[in-house]
Amino acid sequence: MSRREKFRQITIEEIKTLARRQMAEAGTASISLNAIARQMGISGPALYRYFESRDALITALIVDSYNALADALEATASDHAATAPAVCLMQVLLTYRRWALDHPVDFQLIFGNPIPGFAAEEGVTQPVASRVFAPILRILAEYYANGSRPLPDVSRSLPPGLTVSLPEAVRSPALPEAVIYIGVVGWYHIHGMIMLELFHHLTPIVSDMEAFYRHEVTRLLEAMNLR
Amino acid sequence: MSRREKFRQITIEEIKTLARRQMAEAGTASISLNAIARQMGISGPALYRYFESRDALITALIVDSYNALADALEATASDHAATAPAVCLMQVLLTYRRWALDHPVDFQLIFGNPIPGFAAEEGVTQPVASRVFAPILRILAEYYANGSRPLPDVSRSLPPGLTVSLPEAVRSPALPEAVIYIGVVGWYHIHGMIMLELFHHLTPIVSDMEAFYRHEVTRLLEAMNLR
DNA sequence: TAATATTAGTTATATATAATAACAAATTAT
DNA sequence: ATAATTTGTTATTATATATAACTAATATTA
Numbered sequence: 001m002s003r004r005e006k007f008r009q010i011t012i013e014e015i016k017t018l019a020r021r022q023m024a025e026a027g028t029a030s031i032s033l034n035a036i037a038r039q040m041g042i043s044g045p046a047l048y049r050y051f052e053s054r055d056a057l058i059t060a061l062i063v064d065s066y067n068a069l070a071d072a073l074e075a076t077a078s079d080h081a082a083t084a085p086a087v088c089l090m091q092v093l094l095t096y097r098r099w100a101l102d103h104p105v106d107f108q109l110i111f112g113n114p115i116p117g118f119a120a121e122e123g124v125t126q127p128v129a130s131r132v133f134a135p136i137l138r139i140l141a142e143y144y145a146n147g148s149r150p151l152p153d154v155s156r157s158l159p160p161g162l163t164v165s166l167p168e169a170v171r172s173p174a175l176p177e178a179v180i181y182i183g184v185v186g187w188y189h190i191h192g193m194i195m196l197e198l199f200h201h202l203t204p205i206v207s208d209m210e211a212f213y214r215h216e217v218t219r220l221l222e223a224m225n226l227r
Numbered sequence: 228m229s230r231r232e233k234f235r236q237i238t239i240e241e242i243k244t245l246a247r248r249q250m251a252e253a254g255t256a257s258i259s260l261n262a263i264a265r266q267m268g269i270s271g272p273a274l275y276r277y278f279e280s281r282d283a284l285i286t287a288l289i290v291d292s293y294n295a296l297a298d299a300l301e302a303t304a305s306d307h308a309a310t311a312p313a314v315c316l317m318q319v320l321l322t323y324r325r326w327a328l329d330h331p332v333d334f335q336l337i338f339g340n341p342i343p344g345f346a347a348e349e350g351v352t353q354p355v356a357s358r359v360f361a362p363i364l365r366i367l368a369e370y371y372a373n374g375s376r377p378l379p380d381v382s383r384s385l386p387p388g389l390t391v392s393l394p395e396a397v398r399s400p401a402l403p404e405a406v407i408y409i410g411v412v413g414w415y416h417i418h419g420m421i422m423l424e425l426f427h428h429l430t431p432i433v434s435d436m437e438a439f440y441r442h443e444v445t446r447l448l449e450a451m452n453l454r
Numbered sequence: 455t456a457a458t459a460t461t462a463g464t465t466a467t468a469t470a471t472a473a474t475a476a477c478a479a480a481t482t483a484t
Numbered sequence: 485a486t487a488a489t490t491t492g493t494t495a496t497t498a499t500a501t502a503t504a505a506c507t508a509a510t511a512t513t514a
Contacts, residue, residue, distance in 0.1 A: 004481065004490070011491095029256045034471065045473080046492055054472065111426060112339050126431075159442050163434040184432060185443070192419025199338060201356075205411060207390040215386050216412070231461075231510065238462095261500060272502075273463055281501070 012050050014040060016064065019057060023105045028112070031058065058109070059124060065106035066128035070135075072099045077135040085143040086227040092136060093190055093217050100194045107198065111191070130170040133183065140179050149225040151178045182224055189220055239277050241267060243291065246284060250332045255339070258285065285336070286351060292333035293355035297362075299326045304362040312370040313454040319363060320417055320444050327421045334425065338418070357397040360410065367406050376452040378405045409451055416447055 001009075018036045033054055034044040051057040076095040080088040100107040110129075144151055155178035158164065164181045165171075193216060196202045197209050206212045221227050228236075245263045250256075260281055261271040278284040303322040307315040327334040337356075371378055382405035385391065391408045392398075420443060423429045424436050433439045448454050 002482080008490090032471065033473090042491095043493060044471090045475095045494085048473075049491060111422070111428070129428075154446065159438050161435060162438045162442065164432060164439075165434075167431045180432070184429065188419035188423055188429075188443075189416065190419070191423055192415035192417070195338070195422055196415055196418055201338070202411065202415075204353075204394045205391060205407070207392075208388060211386055211389045212391075215389065216415075219381065229511080235461090259500065260502090269462095270464060271500090272465085272504095275502075276462055 008050070015047060015050055015057070016061060019061060020105065023061075028105055028108050033057070061106075062109045062125060063128055065103070065109050066125065066132060068103070068106065069096075069099055069110065070128065070131035073132065073135045077139065084227075085139055086221050089136070089139050089226065090214075090217060090221065092139070093186075094214070096190060097194055097197075097213055100198060104198055107194075111195070126167065126169060130166075133187070136186070137175060137179070137183050138173075140183055141173065141175050143226065144176075144179055151176075152182070152223065152225050155179075155181045155224075186220055186224070190217065235277070242274060242277055242284065243288060246288060247332065250288075255332055255335050260284070288333075289336045289352060290355055292330070292336050293352065293359060295330070295333060296323075296326055296337065297355065297358035300359065300362045304366065311454075312366055312375075313448050316363070316366050316453065317444060317448065319366070320413075321441070323417060324421055324424075324440055327425060331425055334421075338422070353394065353396060357393075360414070363413070364402060364406070364410050367410055368400065368402050370453065371403075371406055378403075379409070379450065379452050382406075382408045382451075413447055413451070417444065 015036055018039050019031050022031055022035060031054070033047045033051075037044045037047050051060065072095055073092055076092050077088060080091045083091075143149065158177075158181065164177055164184060166175070166180060190213075193202070193209075193213055197213075202209060202212075218227075242263055245266050246258050249258055249262060258281065260274045260278075264271045264274050278287065299322055300319055303319050304315060307318045310318075370376065385404075385408065391404055391411060393402070393407060417440075420429070420436075420440055424440075429436060429439075445454075
């Protein structure tokens with residue numbers, strides 16, 4: 001990497017860091033190229049050498065967020081690779097929540113309403129999105145493949161006409177439909193809890209969200225024959 | 228209501244209608260007082276006679292959204308008041324999803340990241356928010372009170388230190404903790420599914436979201452001893 | 455009814471924003 | 485050393501929120 005290229009990367013990182021800080025302080029959509037430039041001590045138009053538009057910057061932030069979440073989940077999964085699958089999965093799902101609470105802005109960029117009229121192209125986000133679920137699906141698949149516990153009955157009998165499958169681009173190891181179904185069910189469970197917590201809809205009702213989350217995930221894993 | 232007051236209300240409604248249309252067309256945050264004024268054929272500053280700021284307009288829209296959702300749920304509940312509670316509840320929960328899909332912008336205003344740096348004061352939203360859940364909690368409470376089916380065991384044994392209760396302002400009929408717990412569990416289940424569907428995270432995976440939702444809600448009601 | 459107060463609009467202005475164009479300086483490649 | 489590329493600049497366009505100062509229309513009241 002040339003000297004110039006190196007400084008370019010540093011500048012890009014600085015822009016993204018300031019953008020994230022701005023969003024953390026004043027909300028997801030309060031991101032202003034001019035304000036970032038001012039903080040960097042350069043003119044507004046200079047930023048257009050690095051991101052061709054405000055939306056391009058946001059897209060980059062979204063991709064980074066997906067990758068950061070995936071990194072966190074992968075790290076937890078490998079930290080607990082030696083433990084029982086149910087324990088490992090529980091740790092991964094705890095990390096999922098922890099990351100969402102510690103990085104609310106990034107989590108909203110991924111799963112919330114990103115920004116005005118703005119929609120990141122699927123081609124860009126789908127590959128990184130799949131990184132997020134890979135570790136979880138891997139644990140599920142290995143566990144059930146082991147035969148140590150059977151798949152729950154409910155996962156084997158979907159209503160006629162209803163199928164559950166990963167997009168073609170992401171089907172690296174072919175997984176049984178029942179496993180994917182279980183993954184989707186688990187996903188909407190934790191997603192519902194985390195989203196409601198993040199927007200303060202549950203905090204006035206539930207005394208201890210951490211304990212509640214642990215309790216509900218435990219119930220979920222039991223229902224999935226995972227402990 | 229005086230003649231002047233009547234026209235004032237009509238104008239306010241027109242502003243809100245155009246704001247909703249704008250958001251529906253270009254995203255939640257793409258709401259511009261100037262653009263609304265232009266469409267109404269008046270000057271920008273004229274709108275400040277009706278809403279003291281952009282945020283005030285958004286707050287009004289949020290309150291309206293809560294009320295519209297509550298109206299829809301109440302209507303469904305009363306339409307099916309004569310049917311079995313499980314059937315009635317299923318219909319209410321189907322309406323919940325239907326409304327979210329038919330009014331994605333309003334649903335995002337309520338449950339998504341509203342807008343930049345913007346946070347509606349709790350005092351304004353809490354009363355209307357409680358309207359949304361009143362019909363659901365009422366059905367649950369009546370049903371279990373009847374004694375026709377027992378409360379599921381899981382609802383009676385929360386981990387020590389974990390309590391679930393409604394905010395004081397909303398506790399008009401005192402409900403047993405187990406019923407509130409069931410309500411919260413049901414809420415995050417449907418919320419997770421609807422949010423993921425709304426932001427197109429499930430559509431590439433699940434072939435028929437309507438069927439999936441029905442199937443999952445049925446499972447939920449069974450787990451709650453409601454059918 | 456005539457004078458007064460209130461309301462609803464106007465234009466002008468201050469201050470932001472995103473984005474583009476045209477140009478100059480710095481850096482790199484030849 | 486010269487030419488090409490990159491990175492910055494200022495100027496400009498178009499748009500946004502919001503306030504101020506003012507005018508016309510509508511209600512209220514003496």
